[in-house]
Amino acid sequence: MPPGVAMEQPRGLVAGGVSPWEGRRSRAALPCTQQSADEIASSSAAKGRSGSRDATSDAAKKSRKSVKREDAHASAFAPAPTPAAAVTRSAREGSVLFHPVRMLGKVTEAVPFGLARLGTEHFITCSTGRAFQVFEGEKLRLVFSSPPLGHKIRHMAVHHSTVYTAGKYEVFGWEKLEKVAEFLPAKHAHRAVPDAPEFKLRGLLVLGEWLLTFSGVELCVWNRLSGELVRRCENRDFFASAAAAKRRLPLFTALVHPPTYLNKVLVGFDSGTLLLLNLRTGQVVHQLKCLDTSAPDAGEGVQARRAGTGSDVSDSEEDNSSAARVFASLASSASSAWGAVTVAALSPEPDVVAVGFLSGRIAVVDLRRDELLLEFAHSPAQGPVLALAFRNDAFASQASVDAADMRAVLVSGAKNGDLVVWSLDGGRFLGSLDNAHEGPIRSLQFYAGQPILVSSGEDNSLVMWIFDQPTGLPRELKSRRGHIGPVGFMSFYDGIQEGTELLTTSTLRGCGRVARTSLIRHQQNCVFSAKCFRKKAIEWGFRSKRFPPAVTDIAFASSRHFDWPNVVSLHRGAHAALVWSFHEKTLTPTALRVSRHASTPATAVAVSGCGNFVVVGYADGSLHRFNLQSGKHRGAFAGPRTRSHGTGAATPAGIQRAICAVAILHSSTVVAASSHPSDVALSLYSLTTHAFERRLQLPTSRGPIASFVVSPNSSLLAVSTQEGAVFLVDILSHTVIRTIYKEGAPAAPSAIAFSPDARWLAVASRPGASQGPTLYIYDILSATVIDWMRFKSPVLALTFDPTGTFLLTSHEHAHGKHSRVLSVGFRPL
Numbered sequence: 001m002p003p004g005v006a007m008e009q010p011r012g013l014v015a016g017g018v019s020p021w022e023g024r025r026s027r028a029a030l031p032c033t034q035q036s037a038d039e040i041a042s043s044s045a046a047k048g049r050s051g052s053r054d055a056t057s058d059a060a061k062k063s064r065k066s067v068k069r070e071d072a073h074a075s076a077f078a079p080a081p082t083p084a085a086a087v088t089r090s091a092r093e094g095s096v097l098f099h100p101v102r103m104l105g106k107v108t109e110a111v112p113f114g115l116a117r118l119g120t121e122h123f124i125t126c127s128t129g130r131a132f133q134v135f136e137g138e139k140l141r142l143v144f145s146s147p148p149l150g151h152k153i154r155h156m157a158v159h160h161s162t163v164y165t166a167g168k169y170e171v172f173g174w175e176k177l178e179k180v181a182e183f184l185p186a187k188h189a190h191r192a193v194p195d196a197p198e199f200k201l202r203g204l205l206v207l208g209e210w211l212l213t214f215s216g217v218e219l220c221v222w223n224r225l226s227g228e229l230v231r232r233c234e235n236r237d238f239f240a241s242a243a244a245a246k247r248r249l250p251l252f253t254a255l256v257h258p259p260t261y262l263n264k265v266l267v268g269f270d271s272g273t274l275l276l277l278n279l280r281t282g283q284v285v286h287q288l289k290c291l292d293t294s295a296p297d298a299g300e301g302v303q304a305r306r307a308g309t310g311s312d313v314s315d316s317e318e319d320n321s322s323a324a325r326v327f328a329s330l331a332s333s334a335s336s337a338w339g340a341v342t343v344a345a346l347s348p349e350p351d352v353v354a355v356g357f358l359s360g361r362i363a364v365v366d367l368r369r370d371e372l373l374l375e376f377a378h379s380p381a382q383g384p385v386l387a388l389a390f391r392n393d394a395f396a397s398q399a400s401v402d403a404a405d406m407r408a409v410l411v412s413g414a415k416n417g418d419l420v421v422w423s424l425d426g427g428r429f430l431g432s433l434d435n436a437h438e439g440p441i442r443s444l445q446f447y448a449g450q451p452i453l454v455s456s457g458e459d460n461s462l463v464m465w466i467f468d469q470p471t472g473l474p475r476e477l478k479s480r481r482g483h484i485g486p487v488g489f490m491s492f493y494d495g496i497q498e499g500t501e502l503l504t505t506s507t508l509r510g511c512g513r514v515a516r517t518s519l520i521r522h523q524q525n526c527v528f529s530a531k532c533f534r535k536k537a538i539e540w541g542f543r544s545k546r547f548p549p550a551v552t553d554i555a556f557a558s559s560r561h562f563d564w565p566n567v568v569s570l571h572r573g574a575h576a577a578l579v580w581s582f583h584e585k586t587l588t589p590t591a592l593r594v595s596r597h598a599s600t601p602a603t604a605v606a607v608s609g610c611g612n613f614v615v616v617g618y619a620d621g622s623l624h625r626f627n628l629q630s631g632k633h634r635g636a637f638a639g640p641r642t643r644s645h646g647t648g649a650a651t652p653a654g655i656q657r658a659i660c661a662v663a664i665l666h667s668s669t670v671v672a673a674s675s676h677p678s679d680v681a682l683s684l685y686s687l688t689t690h691a692f693e694r695r696l697q698l699p700t701s702r703g704p705i706a707s708f709v710v711s712p713n714s715s716l717l718a719v720s721t722q723e724g725a726v727f728l729v730d731i732l733s734h735t736v737i738r739t740i741y742k743e744g745a746p747a748a749p750s751a752i753a754f755s756p757d758a759r760w761l762a763v764a765s766r767p768g769a770s771q772g773p774t775l776y777i778y779d780i781l782s783a784t785v786i787d788w789m790r791f792k793s794p795v796l797a798l799t800f801d802p803t804g805t806f807l808l809t810s811h812e813h814a815h816g817k818h819s820r821v822l823s824v825g826f827r828p829l
Contacts, residue, residue, distance in 0.1 A: 114158030268341030356385030383415030413441025617659025
């Protein structure tokens with residue numbers, strides 16, 4: 001048992017519905033060996049457990065039985081047997097029962113995606129942190145997902161069916177999930193690499209038989225086939241005068257290979273310098289002079305924008321419009337420094353390259369003539385240029401006034417999520433898609449010869465755009481969106497198929513979202529529509545009209561999936577409880593309110609198993625019942641008595657008891673708890689008569705109640721306190737049968753969950769002075785700790801799947817859910 005963790009067991013053990021152990025504890029001590037993701041997924045779908053098969057041979061058999069696809073090119077990405085070195089266990093976790101499998105609800109990280117074309121099909125490879133996944137380019141259908149790798153992916157590149165992933169200092173090549181290459185710059189340099197940002201890898205580029213990797217201080221050229229280091233260039237080699245004067249040396253920031261430039265690359269630095277290098281000789285071929293001056297000549301395009309000619313003129317008085325936001329900064333940006341190079345993109349025209357800068361400016365230059373052709377600039381609100389992409393194809397809308405403007409465009413991605421479109425014919429601003437992503441746009445790429453643009457950002461989304469409108473602006477064609485922000489709640493939704501769908505909530509910048517995650521079909525994942533919120537926000541008492549505030553509590557009844565909206569959510573500081581339809585994946589125009597003028601914030605909610613009633617608790621300590629189908633108020637529950645009842649202590653009268661948790665047991669009894677220090681007890685009510693029944697007093701030595709969760713059989717309650725203790729309460733006998741506490745706990749546990757058979761209790765503790773965030777697995781019957789895991793950031797939510805085979809956790813640093821499999825369920829005894 002980990003130090004500082006104790007579990008008290010009273011003399012008289014009350015089982016409270018806990019069934020016998022049946023030998024699971026004996027299997028818990030088995031070591032956790034490695035296993036392929038295909039074996040785990042196949043075994044989980046069949047809900048069976050392998051008894052005597054060898055894990056290695058079984059993984060190889062299932063790998064050979066990969067899914068056959070009609071498209072011959074899709075088979076190039078079919079999973080192959082996973083090497084043992086590819087799947088590693090984190091030393092931070094320290095678990096012997098659960099093995100990490102994959103991330104759920106994760107589409108892409110902030111790492112730019114890789115685009116590969118095999119035959120006539122496109123494939124998009126995205127990073128999910130410590131793994132990568134491949135999407136089919138036509139419908140963004142998930143082709144496959146890799147198992148967890150031994151490093152976090154910081155950069156990646158794709159060449160045909162080979163994926164190159166970069167960690168801090170090393171690069172690995174993967175062919176059909178099999179590691180085929182390894183590149184270690186530190187090993188070839190025969191020196192230790194300092195742990196500083198400028199020494200970490202910043203990008204990859206595949207150039208013929210070469211693989212180029214660069215950090216802030218060096219550029220390495222590798223032979224992709226042999227893995228040998230061909231050449232290594234340091235930044236001091238190009239800035240000898242600065243090195244001699246011991247001044248700060250510029251760092252590598254961007255790398256691109258211009259077509260028809262044999263063995264040459266264009267390198268950008270954080271000083272704004274652009275150098276054309278010969279990789280064979282390692283010498284500087286040319287340094288661009290057209291961007292040397294701090295106030296360069298804007299050229300014909302910038303002069304036109306300043307004069308307000310053509311379609312660039314914005315006569316709108318609204319400062320928030322796209323045109324006003326872009327042109328408000330033209331005068332200031334023309335006289336400011338270029339700043340650091342952030343990104344470079346190739347044009348279909350020879351010798352032409354677009355360069356984006358940290359200052360928000362964009363330069364279109366001719367490398368051969370060393371000439372600045374066009375200049376654009378983001379507004380201060382849009383921020384730096386993080387992504388660039390050229391379009392030049394044979395498609396144009398017949399309704400377009402100027403077809404040339406439609407084809408010859410440059411698209412830039414801003415830090416605030418705007419997608420800005422510029423015309424290369426005269427350097428004119430065409431328009432902007434405000435908030436195309438909920439955060440910085442990290443990658444933009446066009447399909448070759450098609451008017452289709454693919455973008456990805458830090459909002460965990462991959463979006464496909466098509467240019468087919470007369471305005472010249474794109475529209476969204478398809479998208480794959482994951483959780484926007486950390487997941488604060490998740491629970492398996494059993495309305496259609498048991499254990500295959502999750503209801504989740506997430507919060508980003510104070511806005512709450514409700515989403516659905518499918519464990520079977522990735523393309524079915526979606527965020528619920530909140531379109532009607534914009535019309536009803538003021539009526540319901542919300543200040544913002546765009547999205548509801550952060551979700552504080554949510555409940556649902558899957559039994560009414562097809563009958564009426566069956567999901568109810570509470571939001572920070574709001575009185576109204578919003579009603580969602582899981583079947584329609586949308587917010588309904590019905591809100592649960594005591595009265596139209598009520599303003600007391602709702603703090604806890606519960607839905608009966610029959611799906612007819614909703615009980616909402618408020619900050620003033622009141623409880624109210626609503627009809628879920630009609631949304632009408634059906635009355636308030638009687639307050640707790642001020643005198644003692646049974647074994648319970650007296651409740652002080654006149655105190656403000658904010659309801660922190662509420663539950664409905666067997667559709668007949670309501671259990672509520674208050675977070676007031678003077679009311680450390682559970683109150684039981686009748687759901688039908690609203691009468692107060694009894695009060696279960698809890699020990700007051702562990703602080704006030706923070707929350708509680710109910711076991712699947714509704715016989716046990718795990719009550720957490722604000723001082724880190726957990727009380728296990730048997731509802732049938734009204735007795736505290738267990739007390740779990742952790743010495744020196746800084747606050748209440750961040751998440752609690754029962755296993756489906758109510759034998760295990762998972763408790764996630766917050767980080768303290770002595771140790772980081774830790775998840776403990778308790779065996780309720782034996783009152784012992786049987787497993788524990790330590791994480792990088794606190795656990796926000798956790799749940800077991802209905803079969804008890806998988807454990808899902810969400811964390812503050814990740815926009816998805818980590819899935820872990822119970823290893824003993826797939827190992828021979």
